[in-house]
Amino acid sequence: MPSWAAPALGMGYEPKYGASFRNFDYVNPDAPKGGSLTLSASGSFDKLNPFTLKGTPAVGMGYSSNGFVFAEYGLIFDSLMTHSEDEPFSNYGLLAEDIDLAPDRLSVTFRLNPKARFSDGTPVLASDVKYSFDTLMSKQAAPTFRSYWVDIKEAVVVGERTIRFDFRRRNSELHMIIGQLPVFSRAWGKGKPFDQLTTEPPIASGPYVMDKVDFGKSISYRRRPDYWAVDLPVRKGMFNFGEVSYQYFKDKLGEEESLKAGALDALEEASLNAWIRRYKGRRFDSGELVKEEISHRRFTGMQGLVMNLRQPRFADIRVRRALALAFDFDWLNQHLFHNRRARTESYFQNSDDLMARPEVSAEETALMDRLKDKALYLANVRGELPRPAATGDTADGLRRNLVQAQALFREAGWTFRDGALRNGAGDAFVINLDIADRASEAVLAPYARNLAKLGVTLQYRLRDASLIKKKQDEFDFDMAINILGGSSSPGNELYDDLGSKSAAEKGSQNLSGISDPVVDDIIEEIVDSPDRKTLAAGARLLDRYLLHQHYVVPMYYGKQYFVAHKQRLRHPAAALPQRLLAGSWLLTMWWIDPK
Template identity: 80%
Template sequence: MRIWLVGWWVALTMPVWAAQGLGMGYEPKYPDSFKHFDYVNPDAPKGGHLTLSASGSFDKLNPFTLKGTPPAGMGYSSNGFVFAEYGLVFDSLMTPSEDEPFSNYGLLAEDVLVAPDQMSVTFRLNPKARFSDNTPVLAQDVKHSFDTLMSQQAGPTFRSYWSDIKAAVVIDDRRIRFEFKRRNSELHMIIGQMPVFSRAWGRGKPFDQVVDEPPVASGPYVVDKVDPGKSISYRRRPDYWAADLPVRKGMFNFDKVSYQYFRDRLGEEESIKVGALDALEETSITAWVRRYKGRRFDSGEIVKTEISHRRFTGMRGLAVNLRQPRFADIRVRQALALAFDFDWLNQRLFYGRRARTMSYFQNSDDLMARPELGPDERALIARLVHRQDYLRIVQGPLPRPAATGDTPEGLRRNLVEAQALLKAAGWSYRDGALRDGDGKPFVIEIDIADRSSEPVLAPYARNLGKLGISLQYRLRDAALIKKRLDDFDFDMALQILGGSSSPGNELYDDLGSKSAAERGSQNFSGISDPVIDELIDIIVKSPDRASLATAVRLLDRFLLHQHYVVPLYYGKQYYMVHKRNLRRPDAELPQRLLAGSALLTTWWMDPPKIGERD
């Protein structure tokens, strides 16, 4: 039996075991008897060695601690709980389907029980579940994973994400109950996505000292070979316990997955061109159009594939650090945004293939703030404790990123407006630079891990220079950039916020006041506002999708009026360069799935034909 959670705390008349799925505000798509997800090929052949690339370096095998950089393929990150890419090593209690807004189906847990008072959830483990050392996955391991990730030895995101969970209680070897501090509309769902690892991992060492030991987990792959900072490979487990489960059928098809590390993006490009890599997702339109050419492309040995998507992209922007006094004035932040000429970039660099980001929840029809407040939104504002503060900020039309029409006149108009805003904020141009009242020049530093950002930042720096602001972008090691972001030691940084089809507890870490001072949080800007905190609480407690969407739209509107970021752009297609023997399902890419994640989970490699070289 499945649970359809329209408002999950609606009183249940009796305990209900859900063998397959939980839906967040709707009936789950897949019935109890489903055999596989619609977006996979259940008959995909297994085999082959997939070689991919990664940027920068890595210095640890533990993805959950704050210090250091984990390797590609692990999936989790201490300062970004949601998968940056699909993990190869760790299984979770439940796993989401990628073609629904937010549904979970059993993986390690074969059953889940929501308590009648909705103040706890109990998971019953699949007796077949095994770690990579062939030991069973027990409730004690689940509790160990939770307690460890909630401790100070792990990154802070987990403590923020699961802050409403009071305790994990072992009932017996196969059952574990998570008790809640308060009702929370998605807590039973997000704790189901917790990565689980064995108590044997690290052999009793303090978790923050578990650095080089390969994880002991229950996922489809194990760490095979490691050349620290240079390469890592994963080997598919022939005894993977979940290989035939409906939620894993047709997935994780490569016998081996390797990542080669590069310091420069051009190195990755050249490697795919000569056949040293099997696939590369290209994010540069200029490179896609102009540089992927030659004999191997002409012969069909290497293929360029454009993959359309409908994914929620969220807010991709340049976040300013409000901890720096010069960014505290909203007029300064508005001026910085006025200097960014997207229209020029889109025509000159992107061949018209990018769209401007307008929302923290871009591409979501029901979550993006609308031009005018609706009756439901006005009613919610009237109930806000901080309604006067909300109304004080949210005045006038919905802010939209400034456009130039790709004309000198349009840019000049925006820069004149920016100049006036800066003057009103106390900045004046003298001695060749924009200066504050003490004569200190306005300088902004941005760290970049590779040169792919330079074509975007160079024209932005040129426009800011016309205002007397010096934008200095510096190439730094990715590990150093991460440390500086963790310590909030930066002026401006590229950040992607939102993008979830069902926003909830992650907003505490992204935007909540508590996370503003929490080292390693995702609250790069240092946002600390009681209005935002109140709206996040309302979102997390929302009883149904309609209520959640109303609160999210109000949050989006408030954030846009505050101009915390310089909005950038997004694409409606993924660009994948790959060898011709790589295949993908005929089904459309599901809404939630990233192209890189789809490559790992749903693609496969055709066996080489007789006499054909790999």
């Protein structure tokens, strides 16, 4: 083995956990195994293949065609490496025992663990890894993968359990992100075209296999008694339930009632209003159901109302600024959220070194100097850092914002006449917005009232989540609730999130359709960053530039997770890691008290 090969790597820093670590600090390594966990899901599903664009995959599989939800959140697929939740970006060996980055940084080699086995008992070999990569990079898979790994030229089988990935160019994180490759067997589907695999259960190496499937209604997973990685440090204390099942509901209210009836074991609530008003009853009074508020400071990204920039009316920055001025967060926080929400101000919210600061740093200035051909576009970012419009919950504050919005609309060619805001052609300004959850109605109703004062009509409609996804994949929408950014170590995923090429790629993560050469160039600088300090400077500049473009109506984020669960469920005593979602924490690290 080459002297520079390692079982773990950090993105520009030394990993926290050494080669002899026993388990991650945030898990209970002695958590008991067994029992069943019943959770809920919204909408419906029509396929068991999470890697293709068409259709909606079952929840619990860990990946989606609209972007990565990595192996820690999935039950079926193991990846080459796995990351810890209490570091910005460190990879530790899972399927791969060692990672070997070439001295010229133009290739990386993984040596597979000889114990690794698929659910059918066959060994995980380098040929399976190559098959998985080649398949995901083909047109039969969703475009997210081709965008994410665009700089990887090919996968080369070096030996039975050794695989090398060759790069098209040097890229500071390619050797890290290819470690996230989900691996599946060549036997999955028995030669059937990959994009036609819909009902065939995957053959993979993860801790669970599919047990029962009722398409659109429910799915259950059974823990593998022969799971090969059960004693690995990266899996100690994790995936503790003997069975995990999901029941599908058409709306959140149905999920709440099912929890209160005892049919669900746990439910994470996103609506603070619902949490306070509706999570009560006999089972809560008796202690059978427990309400937990779990504080966090998780990287949240830019949660907001994104506008479809492919429509000419949203291409005008004055229109985007005007629409943002009508969103009254201060009123919402006092009247709906009991002052327990915080305003989203950054595409890297809650990251100390990635969020843009009021002052432009020397590192950002140096980066701007390297982008001299974009000087005209970058000139305004040296000015005051834009902050979301505030009202202080006063009528005067909202009135001032609406007067400013009215002036911006007028400058952009929109005037109020015949009962509506209209352009020169007489077209009324109407925005359609589809929502999958009734909880959004309480937030959107005040926004719609404020927009109506400007002559803008906001029509929000409750629709099935799968239909909303399909429409958004086709870019057939006006405005959508979405989260942009938020990675603790931004890099290649930015091509798909914000890059110009992805703006025209149906099914991409670039829902807004951002197509901006300045964004493209800053992304290149971030991807090429040699260390964390340089990467952070690029992220701050990107954040600063995006905020100046007003692509999103910033919304808010929660400072706590709200989880209701049966009393018999237990979780680690350690504080919730900054990166971890409550849902994945519950799924992977909780257990059932055997007493």
